[in-house]
Each structure stands twice: as structure tokens, then as C-alpha cells.
Amino acid sequence: MRKTRKLVSAVLAASMVAGIGMGSVETYARSSMRAAWNDASSSKTTGTAVKDACYVEDGSETAEKTAYSNVYADSAEWAAWQEKWKTIRNNYEQIALTPGENATKMNFAWYCVTEEIPKIKLMDSQGRVIQEVQGQQNLANKETITENDNVITLIPNKVTVSGLAENTSYQYQYYLDGAWSDTYTFETKSTENFSVMYVGDPQIGASVGQDDNSKEYHAMNDAYNWNHTLSSALSAHSNVSFILSAGDQINQTSVSKDADKLEQQIEYAGFLSSPLLRSMPVATTIGNHDSKSVNYSNHFNNPNTATSVATTEGKTDAGTDYYFTYGNTLFVSIDTNNYNCATHENVIKEAVEANPDATWRVLMFHQDIYGSGYDHSDSDGIVLRTQLTPIIDKYDFDAVLQGHDHTYSRTYQLSSDGQTHSSYQSAPKTNTDDFSAYLGDNACYNILTNIENKNNVVNPEGTVYFEANSATGSKYYQLIGTQQNYIAARSQSWRPTYSVIDFTETTLTVKTYDAATNTELVADGNIKTSYTIVKSVEKEDLKKEIESAEVKLGEVKAAGTYTEESVQKLSDTIDAAKAIYENAESTTTDVASAVTSLQEAVSALKAVDNGENGNDTDNNISSGDSTSDGNNAGNAGTADDNAGTSGNGQTSGNSTTQTGTATTAKSNVQTGDNAFPTVLWFSLGAASLAGLGYIAVTEKKRKNEN
Structure with a gap:
């Protein structure tokens, strides 16, 4: 039973100016300076000149500094990977594991080239057969690709295995083109206290355009880095039960041409290429780059996938919403490329009503309705904010996981302001009355937590929103120059990151890490990224x-x-x-x-x-860079700058909830700072x-x- 408590403290005591102010000069569909990327062919000590943030108001940027983004570069490993890639690039029949509708089930999906009954052979840790489970092929969704006049028809297969026990090792094989595959293993974890990994925008192939190499070359580069991130993170956090990926698994969006269809399959082959993914389930959501093709839903066997008209209206070619439970937590994934929010609410309502006693509720979608990236966080990224915020509030979600803007951020606890706002299907063009109204409508939230309460809250009102940076480093965006007033912490380290979310009966803790060093990311203003929600404890x-x-x-x-x-x-x-x-x-x-x-x-x-640590820590440059301008006076989150007035002009001492009223003012940005020792x-x-x-x-x- 989810407990009811009285709200006794809900005040933001300091001001953080917002970057979506009325009358500011903006460019619709802006694009960041994509200076740094994770170049596997380079060296770890090769730096790139970057500017962490760009101001919407006048196009100015923060001071130039040097970023060291090639975190996995190693000439011998890269040479070996290029050779290995020859067999990976066309391995379209790799299996993907996805969490089942609850912890006793596991879902499997794969392509084959033969019409046959898909099967999983489940075995115990000694190889003794427990059960052989049949599934379904979907001939209506088969895909055809062509390379060098060779035509390949790929048929999707899905199987669900039931009756799994927690803390148990299993072996399995999948039936592939008339024969059993190699034997793989997976291990179920505890459902009482458990951890999951949260990543954003692996986007295999997104580094294309950084040099003159081909799309496939960049898919190879990004898949190499994705393999390293998974290896590093799962080595450091072996207790992870599954991975949550907040969209854009791949980069190739259009499939209107044969070459595009081939490229997309190559990128999916790269995404699934890590041997660790034969054992680790991944719950994905549909990103804008995934949304134009049925390949997404063919590759991932998502549980409780919506099927009725009420829960699928407006769905994209990639599929639609789904949900599952694990232990005491309800996870819901919605496709925010579908702007029909009535559809999303119907799925959420169904999920919540089916699992009323879930201690925690976590929602995942791609577009960051509350983020801090320059490219999307005050333009097309917030199209659904006025519609989704009250829904998220109504169904009492504890945390929302987002991607899309290729930066890290965390909000304060936010709620709907309870007012009526217009709904949008697209962001209006800038320098128009419609755009000004759009920005005004999107100030549709209340900020509920005290500014001094940076990392921990007990039974907080509202919801916290996270935005994940790229897990591969295939593409980074700048921060928006003026930090929005709803943002509690943010960073652009120009290095791949991931987060680990720990769940217990009384706490939900999110910690974000540098993927190469497995050290905790430090946000602007020396704010630790660890954040804990505590339910009432006795x-x-x-x-x-x-x-x-x-x-x-x-x-x-x-x-x-x-x-x-x-x-x-x-x-x-x-x-x-x-x-x-x-x-x-x-x-x-x-x-x-x-x-x-x-x-x-x-x-x-x-x-x-003992000198045998497999983590890639040597020769990595700290995310805090000595060439930063060092001007920390304007950092949002520092006490001196935020002791004055709230964003709506009220004094900080008033015990009221701050609304989303926005102003325009500059604040200096410094990212990647090292945390000061704190007692x-x-x-x-x-x-x-x-x-x-x-x-x-x-x-x-x-x-x-x-």
C-alpha cells in the first residue's frame, strides 16, 4: 500500500533563472556544437576544444576548454575490433533478452531466415533441461534487406519463458534456422533489494559526420564504445538485474531506401553485439531515431505491450507503450514520438490499476520534457510537457527517466501547477506570438523541494526527472547556457556516462558514473549526482x-x-x-x-x-578540466547566488511552492568540477x-x- 502523508515542507528557497523566457531571441530546432566525440581510432590523451554551453539569448558560448573524450581508445584493441566487425556487421540474428511482465518471466526476441516454430530450451546451471518453450513468428513483420544483390529476408521470433526463480543461474539455447544455437547463460537476481542500470542514447552510428568516414564506419566505432561501456559498468556493478535504455538505440531513422534499411540492421547488429547482452536483459524505450521502423519491435520482446485501440492510437511504426514489474517496482515505458497523450494515460492507468501495491513507480520515455540541453530542452523536447506533467502527477510517479538531449541533468521534485494549459503537437516557430505562448504554457510546473536539499528527500511531493547523457559518446550536445529554474544538477562532461538505480523497500537511489572510470559524476557547482528518495521509515x-x-x-x-x-x-x-x-x-x-x-x-x-582491476582507469583524463575558466560565481546551485529572490519575484523566505514562472538572465557555466570534501x-x-x-x-x- 502506498502511504498517504501530509505535506509539511515544499518550498524552493532560492532562485535559478530559467532559459525559456518570453521575448528572447531563439532559433527553432537549434543544433549544438558537436565538437567532441568518442573516437576509438584516436588516443586517450588527444583533446578537443569544446564550449560547455550556449546561450539562447544571444548565441554566446562559455569559455573554451579541452575535453578528453576518447575514453576507450587503444590502437591494438581498435585494430582487433575492426577485424571482428567483419563478422558482427551482418550478424542480424543475435538474440535480445528483455524483462518479462514480472520477475518470474524472461522475454526473448531474434530474427531468423527460416519459417519455423521459435523455441527456447531452458536449462539449469548444469545443463539439465528444465523446459522447452515455443513462441511465435510474425510473418507480417518480416523485413528484407539487400547488399551487393544479395537479398535477405529476416523473420522476427518471440518467446516468453516462465517459472524463473530469483538468485538462480540458467542456461539456454534458441532455435535458429533449423538448429539449436550455442549455449548462453543468465542469472536472475534478488527482487527484495535490487539494482538496475540506466543509460541514454547509445545511438550506434550517431558519430557520423565527425569526419569523412562512412555511416558503417561510425556504426563500427560506436559499437566498439558501447561494448566497452557495458563491460566497464557491469564489471563494476555485477548485481544489476537489467538495463533501462531511454531510447535511440540506433541512429539510422529513415528506411525508405535499400541502403538505409541495410544500415539500420547493421546498427542494430552493433547495438546487440556485446556478449554481455546474451545474459543481460534490456528494457528499451522508443527514441525518435528508432521510431520510423518496425525493426525496433522486432528486435525487442517488450512485456504487456499495448494492443487495444485505446492504448495504441497514434502509435509509431516502431511500436507502442508497455509496462512490467520487478520486485516492489512498477516500470512503465511510453513512446513520446506518439503525441496522443490519451493513449499514454490509458496505458499508465492500466499499469497502475494492475499493480496498486507497487512501492515505487518509474516512468521512462525518450524526449526530455524537463532537461537542460541546448538542442531540445526549451523547444521540440517540451512539446508534450503540458500534457504529460499532470498525468505523471495524477498517477504519482516517483521518478522519470529521459534521454534525447545528450547531457546529464536532474530536476528538483516537480508537480503540475494545476492550471489549464494548451496542448501542442509541435513547437511553434520562434519570433512569433505562438512561440511566446508556447513558452508561457510550458511554465506549467511547481518546484517542491528546498534548494538546500540537493541529494536526499523523505516522502517528497512530486516527481524527479533525470536526463541521461550518451552511453557511448557517439554524440554530445552543449548545455543550454542559462540553467532552468527546475534543474537541481546538470553536467556536460563530454564523456560517456551511465546511472545505477538501487531499490529497497524504503529507498530509491540514483547514482551517475563516468563510464570509463566508474567514478561518480560530479555536476556543475560541485554537486554530487547521487540522489535518494526515502519513503517514510520506522x-x-x-x-x-x-x-x-x-x-x-x-x-x-x-x-x-x-x-x-x-x-x-x-x-x-x-x-x-x-x-x-x-x-x-x-x-x-x-x-x-x-x-x-x-x-x-x-x-x-x-x-x-591488487593491480588486476579490469576497469579502464589509467590514462583517462578527469572529467574536471584545468582549462575551464574557473569562474564559479554564477553557478546555479551555489548558496551565494541563490539566496535572494525566487523566480516569480517572491523572497526566498516565503514558505510557498515556487511555480514555473520564467525569467531570462545569464549564469556562468562550469562543468565537470571535482567535488569538494564534505563532512x-x-x-x-x-x-x-x-x-x-x-x-x-x-x-x-x-x-x-x-
Whole structure:
């Protein structure tokens, strides 16, 4: 049951000026300076001149600096990959795993060239057959490609396997062109406390245009980098249950010509080429580059895919919305290339009503209705904001995962302003009254969290929106120069990133990492990207967390392979948490802080580096660049600049919710800063307990009691 709480604190105490102000001079469908990209043929130490942000108001840019974006470049590996690519580029029959409608199921999809009954042979870890499951071919959706007068007809196959147990290793084969495939493995994870990986815009082939090489060359380049990101991230986070990809798996959009159809299949072959994807399920959403072809829905067997008229009206060629549950969480994916939001609401309503007791609700779509990239975040990216914001509010989503703008950002907790706004099917042209009205309508939100509450909230009202940067580095966009007032943290590091989302019964934590080094990304203003939502917790929850942490502490002490510093930090945090548990006067804030701090101390346990670490950390340049102009005075998020007035002209001391009213003013931008050392503490009675993060309490009213 999702709990109902009274809202006791919902005020934004400081101003962040918005970049969608009335009367500013803008260019519709703007395009960023695409200076940096992840060039596998170059070297890690080769830099590129970049400017992190561009101002809409006058076209000026921030100071030039040097970005080191070729994070996986290695001449020997690149040479080997080019040879390997000869067999990857036309391997159109690779299988893709997708989460099933719940954790007991797994979905499979693949192309073959033979009309036959698709089958999966599921085996235990010893190779003993458990079941052989038949599925369906879709002859109506078969695709034909032509290369060098060789015509290939690809037939889509889909199978769902049921009866899976958690924390179990399985083997499987799929029936392919009259014979069983090689044997692959996958492992189910726990559904009680679990982690998922969240990526944005792998967009295989999107680096095309950076030089004179062909589309296929750039698909090869981007697939190489995608393989490295997956290898690096999943090596560092082996507990991940599945991957969430927020759209644009590939770059080739049009399939009107034979050459385009071939290129798109080559790019999908590159996307699916990592051997890790034979074992790791991927839940994708439809990006604008995926939306023009049935190949998307042929490659991915999405669960609970909408089929009725009410849940498919306006759907794109790629497919439509779907949902699934894993443990205590409902995941919903909608195709925002379909502008019929009634369709999306019907799917969301169905998903929520079918899973009323889900502790967490997560929505994923491609276009960033709340982002901070220069290219889309105040133009075509926000076309659906006025329609989707009240729907997201109505169905009480905790987090929204977005892509599209190839930058990183996180919002404050946002809600609908409850007012009536116009709906749009496209962004009007600039320098018109219609465009001014469009910008005004899109100030349709309330900002609910306090500005001091940068990284943690307890039972917050509203929804937090994330925008993911490119997971491959195939394409980066600049930030919009003036940071919008709804943005709490943002960055353009010019390096591939990914996020890990940890779910427990009481917490949802999102951390974003540099994909090459697996170190946590630091946003502008030295803001850590880690963000935790805490549901209301009781002392019994803390007791369980303490017991779990003590078990982990015993394990790592016995292993003797973790750094003394990280082990001691966990021990100290356990002692401090016990003091809170035993104190009769501990507040909800104290208990919630103790729970999250224990989780952070466990996740921060660091293995002793024995020189065999496979992560690609040497010769990588820190995302914080010494050539930055160093002018931090205007960074949104710093206390000095944000202590004055709110964006609607009210003083920061008023205990009111800030609306989406926008102004235009410049703020200096500096990205990739290194975090300053911070001691987190709070006072309990007369004692100050170090190491436990303060969390401002904002009690949340759940709008849909079930």
C-alpha cells in the first residue's frame, strides 16, 4: 500500500533563472556544437576544444576548454575490433533478452531466415533441461534487406519463458534456422533489494559526420564504445538485474531506401553485439531515431505491450507503450514520438490499476520534457510537457527517466501547477506570438523541494526527472547556457556516462558514473549526482538495515580484501545508527538518515587494488578540466547566488511552492568540477554524529490511495 502523508515542507528557497523566457531571441530546432566525440581510432590523451554551453539569448558560448573524450581508445584493441566487425556487421540474428511482465518471466526476441516454430530450451546451471518453450513468428513483420544483390529476408521470433526463480543461474539455447544455437547463460537476481542500470542514447552510428568516414564506419566505432561501456559498468556493478535504455538505440531513422534499411540492421547488429547482452536483459524505450521502423519491435520482446485501440492510437511504426514489474517496482515505458497523450494515460492507468501495491513507480520515455540541453530542452523536447506533467502527477510517479538531449541533468521534485494549459503537437516557430505562448504554457510546473536539499528527500511531493547523457559518446550536445529554474544538477562532461538505480523497500537511489572510470559524476557547482528518495521509515526498518550492515561487515572483515578506511567507515556508521535506534527521541529525519547512510557505507566498500582491476582507469583524463575558466560565481546551485529572490519575484523566505514562472538572465557555466570534501553530519540531542547525511523532511501526500 502506498502511504498517504501530509505535506509539511515544499518550498524552493532560492532562485535559478530559467532559459525559456518570453521575448528572447531563439532559433527553432537549434543544433549544438558537436565538437567532441568518442573516437576509438584516436588516443586517450588527444583533446578537443569544446564550449560547455550556449546561450539562447544571444548565441554566446562559455569559455573554451579541452575535453578528453576518447575514453576507450587503444590502437591494438581498435585494430582487433575492426577485424571482428567483419563478422558482427551482418550478424542480424543475435538474440535480445528483455524483462518479462514480472520477475518470474524472461522475454526473448531474434530474427531468423527460416519459417519455423521459435523455441527456447531452458536449462539449469548444469545443463539439465528444465523446459522447452515455443513462441511465435510474425510473418507480417518480416523485413528484407539487400547488399551487393544479395537479398535477405529476416523473420522476427518471440518467446516468453516462465517459472524463473530469483538468485538462480540458467542456461539456454534458441532455435535458429533449423538448429539449436550455442549455449548462453543468465542469472536472475534478488527482487527484495535490487539494482538496475540506466543509460541514454547509445545511438550506434550517431558519430557520423565527425569526419569523412562512412555511416558503417561510425556504426563500427560506436559499437566498439558501447561494448566497452557495458563491460566497464557491469564489471563494476555485477548485481544489476537489467538495463533501462531511454531510447535511440540506433541512429539510422529513415528506411525508405535499400541502403538505409541495410544500415539500420547493421546498427542494430552493433547495438546487440556485446556478449554481455546474451545474459543481460534490456528494457528499451522508443527514441525518435528508432521510431520510423518496425525493426525496433522486432528486435525487442517488450512485456504487456499495448494492443487495444485505446492504448495504441497514434502509435509509431516502431511500436507502442508497455509496462512490467520487478520486485516492489512498477516500470512503465511510453513512446513520446506518439503525441496522443490519451493513449499514454490509458496505458499508465492500466499499469497502475494492475499493480496498486507497487512501492515505487518509474516512468521512462525518450524526449526530455524537463532537461537542460541546448538542442531540445526549451523547444521540440517540451512539446508534450503540458500534457504529460499532470498525468505523471495524477498517477504519482516517483521518478522519470529521459534521454534525447545528450547531457546529464536532474530536476528538483516537480508537480503540475494545476492550471489549464494548451496542448501542442509541435513547437511553434520562434519570433512569433505562438512561440511566446508556447513558452508561457510550458511554465506549467511547481518546484517542491528546498534548494538546500540537493541529494536526499523523505516522502517528497512530486516527481524527479533525470536526463541521461550518451552511453557511448557517439554524440554530445552543449548545455543550454542559462540553467532552468527546475534543474537541481546538470553536467556536460563530454564523456560517456551511465546511472545505477538501487531499490529497497524504503529507498530509491540514483547514482551517475563516468563510464570509463566508474567514478561518480560530479555536476556543475560541485554537486554530487547521487540522489535518494526515502519513503517514510520506522525504527524497525532501521533495525533491519543495521542487522544487514553487520552481516556485511562480518563478511568483509573475514575476506580481508577491502580497504581499511572503507571497512572502518561502515563500522562507524553502524555504531552511529545504533545510537539513533536506541535513542527514544530520534526523529523521522534521524532514522531516515541512518538508513540511507548505512546503505551508502555498504555500497562504498572498496576492494584493495591488487593491480588486476579490469576497469579502464589509467590514462583517462578527469572529467574536471584545468582549462575551464574557473569562474564559479554564477553557478546555479551555489548558496551565494541563490539566496535572494525566487523566480516569480517572491523572497526566498516565503514558505510557498515556487511555480514555473520564467525569467531570462545569464549564469556562468562550469562543468565537470571535482567535488569538494564534505563532512555530512547532524545533531541528535547533544551529540553530533559524523558520517550520516542530513535529509530534509518533506512529507508526501499520495494522491492515489489504493
